[in-house]
Amino acid sequence: MKNYRELEQKILDYADDNDLLSRDNLLGQTNKILRDTEALHLASRMNSQGRKEFITTGNKIVKVEDEVKTNFGKLLFNLIILAELQGVSLEEELEIAYKNK
Numbered sequence: 001m002k003n004y005r006e007l008e009q010k011i012l013d014y015a016d017d018n019d020l021l022s023r024d025n026l027l028g029q030t031n032k033i034l035r036d037t038e039a040l041h042l043a044s045r046m047n048s049q050g051r052k053e054f055i056t057t058g059n060k061i062v063k064v065e066d067e068v069k070t071n072f073g074k075l076l077f078n079l080i081i082l083a084e085l086q087g088v089s090l091e092e093e094l095e096i097a098y099k100n101k
Helices: 004-017 023-048 064-086 090-099
Strands: 053-055 061-063
Touching: 004 064, 023 053, 023 064, 053 064, 061 064, 064 090
Parallel strands: none
Antiparallel strands: 053 061
């Protein structure tokens, strides 16, 4: 596995290659994060109830553990792109958030 910075750069390269770094994509990227957050919330709720599987809003049977992992990954992927679109350094913002906890 690559280190975080290499992986972040690969995600940004992918986003650039697929025209996701245009300001026109700002709201679309934000909407993806909202959907992924909602999916993670649902999976977390099922996990808190001790469920191993559940049916998604798309009528797909999924394993809770897989859905949690998948949506964490999607969130991170899309947050990296959104941060780039907004001109925000995730590393710097994490440091600030940690200091202000």
